[in-house]
Structures are given as structure tokens and as C-alpha cells.
Amino acid sequence: MAEIRIAHLHKRFGEFVAVRDTTLTVADGEFFVLLGPSGCGKTTTLRMIAGLELPTSGEIRLAGEDVTFRRARDRDIAFVFQLFALYPHMNVRRNIAFPLLAQGLPRAEVRARVVEAARLLRIEHLLDRPVGGLSGGDRQRVALGRAIVRRPAAFLMDEPLGALDAEFRALMCEELRLLHQRIGATTVYVTHDQLEAMAMADRIAVMDKGVVLQCDRPAEIYHRPRSIFVADFIGSPAMSFLDARPAGPTAARVGEATVAVPRLQEEPPPELVLGIRPEHLRLADSAPLRGVVAGVEYMGARQVVTVDTAAGRARLRCGNEVKVGFGERVGLLPDPTRAILFDRASGRALRSELFAAAGHG
Amino acid sequence: MSPDTARSVVEPGATAKLLAAVLVAAYALVALIPIVWIVLTSFKTPSAAIAYPPSVLFSPSLEGYVNVFTQRTRQTPEYMASLPPPETWYDALVRSRNMVIAGPSRFAERYWNSIIIGFGSTFLAVFLGTLAAYAFSRFRVPLKDDLLFFILSTRMMPPIAVAIPIFLMYRTLGLSDTHLGMILLYTAVNLSLSVWLLKGFMDEIPREYEEAALVDGYSRFQAFLKVVLPQAVTGIAATAIFCLIFAWNEYAFALLLTSGNAQTAPPFIPTIIGEGGLDWPAVAAGTTMFLVPILVFTVLLRRHLLRGITFGAVRK
Numbered sequence: 001m002a003e004i005r006i007a008h009l010h011k012r013f014g015e016f017v018a019v020r021d022t023t024l025t026v027a028d029g030e031f032f033v034l035l036g037p038s039g040c041g042k043t044t045t046l047r048m049i050a051g052l053e054l055p056t057s058g059e060i061r062l063a064g065e066d067v068t069f070r071r072a073r074d075r076d077i078a079f080v081f082q083l084f085a086l087y088p089h090m091n092v093r094r095n096i097a098f099p100l101l102a103q104g105l106p107r108a109e110v111r112a113r114v115v116e117a118a119r120l121l122r123i124e125h126l127l128d129r130p131v132g133g134l135s136g137g138d139r140q141r142v143a144l145g146r147a148i149v150r151r152p153a154a155f156l157m158d159e160p161l162g163a164l165d166a167e168f169r170a171l172m173c174e175e176l177r178l179l180h181q182r183i184g185a186t187t188v189y190v191t192h193d194q195l196e197a198m199a200m201a202d203r204i205a206v207m208d209k210g211v212v213l214q215c216d217r218p219a220e221i222y223h224r225p226r227s228i229f230v231a232d233f234i235g236s237p238a239m240s241f242l243d244a245r246p247a248g249p250t251a252a253r254v255g256e257a258t259v260a261v262p263r264l265q266e267e268p269p270p271e272l273v274l275g276i277r278p279e280h281l282r283l284a285d286s287a288p289l290r291g292v293v294a295g296v297e298y299m300g301a302r303q304v305v306t307v308d309t310a311a312g313r314a315r316l317r318c319g320n321e322v323k324v325g326f327g328e329r330v331g332l333l334p335d336p337t338r339a340i341l342f343d344r345a346s347g348r349a350l351r352s353e354l355f356a357a358a359g360h361g
Numbered sequence: 362m363s364p365d366t367a368r369s370v371v372e373p374g375a376t377a378k379l380l381a382a383v384l385v386a387a388y389a390l391v392a393l394i395p396i397v398w399i400v401l402t403s404f405k406t407p408s409a410a411i412a413y414p415p416s417v418l419f420s421p422s423l424e425g426y427v428n429v430f431t432q433r434t435r436q437t438p439e440y441m442a443s444l445p446p447p448e449t450w451y452d453a454l455v456r457s458r459n460m461v462i463a464g465p466s467r468f469a470e471r472y473w474n475s476i477i478i479g480f481g482s483t484f485l486a487v488f489l490g491t492l493a494a495y496a497f498s499r500f501r502v503p504l505k506d507d508l509l510f511f512i513l514s515t516r517m518m519p520p521i522a523v524a525i526p527i528f529l530m531y532r533t534l535g536l537s538d539t540h541l542g543m544i545l546l547y548t549a550v551n552l553s554l555s556v557w558l559l560k561g562f563m564d565e566i567p568r569e570y571e572e573a574a575l576v577d578g579y580s581r582f583q584a585f586l587k588v589v590l591p592q593a594v595t596g597i598a599a600t601a602i603f604c605l606i607f608a609w610n611e612y613a614f615a616l617l618l619t620s621g622n623a624q625t626a627p628p629f630i631p632t633i634i635g636e637g638g639l640d641w642p643a644v645a646a647g648t649t650m651f652l653v654p655i656l657v658f659t660v661l662l663r664r665h666l667l668r669g670i671t672f673g674a675v676r677k
Contacts, residue, residue: 050576051575051576052572052575052576071575072572072575072576073575073576073577073578073579073580075576077576078576078577079572079573079576081569081572081573082569083567083569085567085569085570085572085573087570087573087574087588087591088592089591089592098574098577099577099578102577102578102579102583103578146573146577150577150578
């Protein structure tokens, strides 16, 4: 088990900068998720930790040791690939045993550890099957078996659930998380699926264009996104963004209405964006912020209402007891303790009491 | 799509099937007639072989096979009568023509040369081709595209066009009429095919397999041996068959560059001359035996061959 430290990591492919001056620390035993849209550099970062790609500059430390330019096989890490990369010419047992054979362990120990790993993943009954006929989930488990059998210092996973169908993904999410709790190994997990990230991570690093935008616990990222990109990327339905102008330290003008916000701790720029999560927006007849209902989606116990205002489109989540119809004029009331103001020009969140509360400035 | 259309695509009708079967059978017949004729001829006596109209039903004889392996001399009836009774069936067969076996012919030797040179050059071409293809497929080779084109360009002119330069070069280097010389020549000709075919196969093998092995504690070379090579078997088998067929059947260079020592079977077989004209059954027997190794090799690898040729046509 080990801590992973990345400092000023930089990776260029010709003219294209895949990863830009990235500094991260993954604590020992942590489940760390690199999250971002495709092409954001998360997989490249992971491959550099694995040693499958060498950085242009920067440093990678694994358990305190500098491994930046060390070969993959000398790093004591396990990698789970998106398409699992199970060797098709070997059966399940030989696939799982493959990393142990590289270490030249005695045959009896290899056998025992393969069975142990298979038992942990409940795939003992599959050991003598060829990998060809396995279901997606079982392939996934075999790939995990091949990773855990070696007891490596860290696990690296590159969208390991990406190839599974949605229903199965939820189940494997849960299994992965349980497995992590049982083994407690440092894990770096790459995904573009924010739900997966939120469900599993101890901490999430959101990346875009080769840069880590924010690195925090899932709840922090959700409630205190520090940029429009992060706010927009996390959460489903997404946060609503309304055009706004400054109106003193505790309010903003949205269209003709004044909306209360957590007390600002810096001077606001002239062009703002008000960000509000769907569950922090209520329908209120008397509210000054007005709009027209443009859609209602029933989601079982709850519903998502889309409202067009003069300042932009907003979505809110409320109970099914609220009856609204298409085209109806409604008032919107954002939760004054939860609204976030962003600088329109830079996309940065303005410092406010909301952030101060969690110790973030 | 209506169910009718779907069925007509998936399951051809009885008439279509019959038509296809007839066409295939007709083509097989046309393709096989020369081979069948050669095999039949190899079991005929010399007189039956040149009989007109040709005989299809005849009593088989192994005379062709005996003749292709032996050298015989005609003797006077008095000498024949003075001999002790024949010890073997082939002695008896030869004596029935008033001849005795003077010694073995050079057929076995030439056949063996063909095997050494054919399989030797195939092994070398596939071995080098596999390594080169892997490197071209996986590494950032400087001038990769130019090098690949250069390799392909060696096949843009018929090899026989440079026969004279090669002949002179081989004579200077002492490679004329040597096994090594022929192996190198056939390897050189086959290498471009081998590199290009195998690069295609290598490109189809996902990199993740090797990367998984690299992370799992194996060196690049071990990953290649244990993970890539087993995946590439299909392509290697297909390539090997193509290379072997070329080297095995090659005639012109063998005729030009080999004589007493390293001569292969193709230039030797037509030189089998009997009394008063070509000994057709012996030529046919030599040809029949010449076909066997390719047949065996292809049958052994045919499972791979079929998959190999269609490999990459459909992406999974």
C-alpha cells in the first residue's frame, strides 16, 4: 500500500499538450477518481503513473520512491484496462496467475493465491473456463482478480466499467467499492461518468484540457464547485446557470429580480453567472424571479421542471405534489445559502461564505 | 426489413444452394483435373502413359516411383539370365524391363534440398517478418512510412529481372549453388510480403494485451513472446504458407543458380529422362511427391489459414 505523489507532471505529444503541470497527492488507501470529458488528460495521467507513458517533465513518487522514468514492471502497480485485456489464449486461472508467474513464485503459492483472489471475487467456479465466453461482469471480475492477486502497492483503473451496460455498471460500482473497503489499497480510477465518480470516490479530481480544475471530496465538488466547468460537469440534472449582475455583497440581479446569495468575500466583476442546483430551487408564487414552464419530467417520486426565464433556462427538482403545467408562469426562489456566483469572463466561482464554511477560500 | 427479405439473405433457397454446389463442383473438377491426371500418370507404365487414346482405367504400377528414385542400365538377356533371383520387388520390376538398378538417382537429394531451402527460407522470412512487423506496428520508428514503402518496393519488379546481377553477385560471393545462398535469396523475396502481411495482423492485436503484461511484471520481449505471439499465430501461419509456396515452387532462380550441390526439385524433375523420350510416369511420380509437403503443410495450418485470410475483414 502506498501514497502516490505527482508533481508538476507535464506530457506533450508533438504539439499537443495532454497533461499540463499537474500536481496531485493520492493518500495511502484512498479511492481517488480522475474525472473529466474525453481528451482531458485523465487517461494519460493514469498511464504515466503506470509507466506505460513517460512524462515530458515532472515527477511521480510511489510510496516515497521516485518512479518517474522507471519501467512499468518495476513499479509494483496493477492496471485494469477498459476492455479488460484478458489474454484470450489463456483460461481464467492462467490469466489471474499470469502476474504471479512473472515473479517466479513457487507453483503451490501461485495456486493458493489465485484461488484466494477468485474466492474474494466469487469467480472460483469460472477458474477453468476460457475467457472468451464470459459475460461482461465476469470478465471485469477476472481483470480485477488479475490485479488483486499480486497485492500491488496501488491499483490503477482506466474506465473499467465503461464497457458494461448501464444496469450492470451500478452493480459493479458497488462491488468495486466493497472490494476497496476490504483490501484498502490505494486506487486511482479514471472515468468520464460523474455518477460513477460520485458513488465511489473518496476524492475526485476534475480535469479538463490537461489541467486539474478541482480536487476534493465528492460532496465538496458537488456543493462548492470552484468553476462553471466543474459545476456543469457534476450533477444530473445539471446545475442551472442564469445571467446575473452584481447587487451588493449578499445579492445579485437576475433579470428584473434581486436574488439573495451567500455573503461575498470579494468585489464582484460586472458580468456574473448565478449557479444553482435543481434541488436548491423552489417554485414560489410570490418570488420576483419569473419564468415560463417549458417542460416537466416525471421521475417517479420526484419531478424535474424546466423553466425559461429572461436570464436563461433553469431546472428544478421538486416533489410530485406540486402541480405545474406547460406554459404556466411561475416564480422561482433559489436557496440563498446555496447559490453560487461565477465570474462570467473566467468561469471562476467568487469567494463567499458558502466556500468559507468548508474552509475553502 | 420484412422477414422474407431477411430469410433470403441468411438462408439461400434450395435452388440457389444446388446451383452453388454445381458451380463449386464444376470449378473443383476443372482445377483438379491436371492434378488427378498427374497422380494417375505416376501409377502407369511408360507405355500406358503415352497410349492414345489415353487410358483412364489401367492396372496400377509403381514403376514410375521406382524409376524416379533409381538409375538403371539395360542388359543383355544372357546377363539377365546369369543373375541370381531378385531380392526385392523393385529389383524384379526393373528386371522385367531387361534392366538392372545401377544405383540411386539424385531425386531424394534434390527433394531434401527443396525441403531445407523451402522451409529454411520460410522460417527466416517469417521470423524476421514477425519481429519487423511488431516493431513497425508498435514503436515510433523514424521514417516508418518510407521504410515500409521501401520494403514493398522490392516487389515492384519481377525478381527474375535482376537474375543476371544476382548470378554474378552470387558467383563473386561464393553463394552460387549453396543452400545458404538459396535460403537468403528466397528470404529476401518473401520478406516484403511477410512484413506487410504480419504488420496487418499485429495492428489488429490490441496494445492493451502487452501493456497488461508489462504492468504485470514482464519485459517487453517476454510480453511479445507470451502474449503477442500466441495472438499472432493465425497471421504467422497464413504468412508461412504464402512464403513456403513461393520458395517451394520457385523454378527460374533455382535453375540459374544451382546445379550439382544445392539444386532443388523443380529444376530436377524435368531432367528425368528415360529411354527413347521422357519417362512420363517417373516425372509424374516426382511431381506427385513434390506436391505432398505443401499439401500436408496447408492442411495442418488450414484452420489458421482460413481465419488468417479473412482476419481483419470484420472488426469486432
